[in-house]
Amino acid sequence: MTRAQNASNPAKLTPNLGLKHRNTFGLDAVAELAYEIHSPEQIPAVMSEIAEQKLSWRVLGGGSNVILPSALPGATLLIDILGQEILCSDEEATYLSVGAGVIWHELVAWTLENGMPGFENLALIPGTVGAAPIQNIGAYGVEIGEYIDRIEAFDAKDHAFVTLPKEACRFGYRDSYFKQNPGRFIVTKVVFKMPKAWQARIHYADLAKQFPLDANPSPEEIFLAVCKIRTHKLPDPKVIGNAGSFFQNPVIPNEQYETLLKTYTDLVSYADLPGKRKLAAGWLIDQCGFKGQRMGAVGVYENQALVLVNHGGGTAEDILGLAKCIRDKVHDKFGVTLQIEPNIF
Incomplete structure (x- = not known):
C-alpha cells in the first residue's frame, strides 16, 4: 500500500479513471492516477x-473551466471538499467559510436563502468554490474577489498549509495570484466577507433591460433575471458540452477604441480602468461570422458567439483548432488579440 492509502483518512486512489463526467466540455479524458x-x-x-515518485500533477474541481487532453499522466487531484458555515457576524459583515468542492451556483442560492445577498449577479456560473478565486470569476459588473476575506490552501512549493488574505491574492480581471503561480496552490477553503449594506447592481445593459428604468430590484429578483439571461444565452453542459465563456473580454487603450469606433460605430464596449476600454469579445466574434458555425464535432453556440461547444466526440485539439481560427480572424479584422479563458491541461 502507498502512504496516501495508509493515511488515517485516506484519499481514494483510482487508476485510469475516465473524466468525461468531470469536465463540462464532455471530453473523453483518462487520469492515470485519480485521487x-x-x-x-x-x-x-x-x-x-x-514528490517521491516524481509524478506530474494537476487539480480538478468541477471541470467547468478546463480543456482536457485524452490522457492525463501522473496524478490528478479531484477536489471534493464540501461544507459551509457562518464563522461570525459583526455590524458590517457576515463571514462565511466554504469548502473548495461546493458547487458555486448552489452556494449563491444558499446565501440568498439565508439573507446574505451579494452573489446574485454571479448566479449560474458553473464550477466550484475553489476554482472561483483562481479565475476571479465575474459577471454583470461583479467579481468574486470583491467578497473574499481570505483563502486557505496547500502550498505545494513549501509543502505546508497557508492562509492568504485578500490583498495577497492579487485579484485582477480574470486573474489572481493563484493563476499567476500555476501548479503551486491547492485551494481548500474560501472565507467570504458578505457586507450587510447591499445595493442593486444592474448597470450592465443585458441585466438593466430586465427591469423598468426606475426599478430597485431585490437580490432575489436579480438572481432570477441573471438565471433567465444565462439560460437563454448559454447552453446546458448536460445537453451540449461547453465551458461557458471561452474568451476574455479584451481590454484596450482608449486610443485604439476611438480608432475602431470610427469604423465600427456599433462596437460594444464597457468602461474599464482609466485610459482603458473593455470590448465585448462575443460581439467581435459575431462580426467575424462565427456564431452558429460548426467545424466537425465542435462549433460556436448559436445564441452566444463567446461560447464554444462540443457536439459530441470532440477533442481538445478540435476545440483549440477552432479557437485559433477565431482568434486569427478577430485579430485580422480588429487588431485585437483574444485570450482563452479556460485552463488548458
Missing part, C-alpha cells in the same frame, strides 16, 4: 507520494 480529496488533511500524504 479523490474530501478533506484538506488528505493532501499532504498525497503530495508527498507525488
Whole structure:
C-alpha cells in the first residue's frame, strides 16, 4: 500500500479513471492516477507520494473551466471538499467559510436563502468554490474577489498549509495570484466577507433591460433575471458540452477604441480602468461570422458567439483548432488579440 492509502483518512486512489463526467466540455479524458480529496488533511500524504515518485500533477474541481487532453499522466487531484458555515457576524459583515468542492451556483442560492445577498449577479456560473478565486470569476459588473476575506490552501512549493488574505491574492480581471503561480496552490477553503449594506447592481445593459428604468430590484429578483439571461444565452453542459465563456473580454487603450469606433460605430464596449476600454469579445466574434458555425464535432453556440461547444466526440485539439481560427480572424479584422479563458491541461 502507498502512504496516501495508509493515511488515517485516506484519499481514494483510482487508476485510469475516465473524466468525461468531470469536465463540462464532455471530453473523453483518462487520469492515470485519480485521487479523490474530501478533506484538506488528505493532501499532504498525497503530495508527498507525488514528490517521491516524481509524478506530474494537476487539480480538478468541477471541470467547468478546463480543456482536457485524452490522457492525463501522473496524478490528478479531484477536489471534493464540501461544507459551509457562518464563522461570525459583526455590524458590517457576515463571514462565511466554504469548502473548495461546493458547487458555486448552489452556494449563491444558499446565501440568498439565508439573507446574505451579494452573489446574485454571479448566479449560474458553473464550477466550484475553489476554482472561483483562481479565475476571479465575474459577471454583470461583479467579481468574486470583491467578497473574499481570505483563502486557505496547500502550498505545494513549501509543502505546508497557508492562509492568504485578500490583498495577497492579487485579484485582477480574470486573474489572481493563484493563476499567476500555476501548479503551486491547492485551494481548500474560501472565507467570504458578505457586507450587510447591499445595493442593486444592474448597470450592465443585458441585466438593466430586465427591469423598468426606475426599478430597485431585490437580490432575489436579480438572481432570477441573471438565471433567465444565462439560460437563454448559454447552453446546458448536460445537453451540449461547453465551458461557458471561452474568451476574455479584451481590454484596450482608449486610443485604439476611438480608432475602431470610427469604423465600427456599433462596437460594444464597457468602461474599464482609466485610459482603458473593455470590448465585448462575443460581439467581435459575431462580426467575424462565427456564431452558429460548426467545424466537425465542435462549433460556436448559436445564441452566444463567446461560447464554444462540443457536439459530441470532440477533442481538445478540435476545440483549440477552432479557437485559433477565431482568434486569427478577430485579430485580422480588429487588431485585437483574444485570450482563452479556460485552463488548458
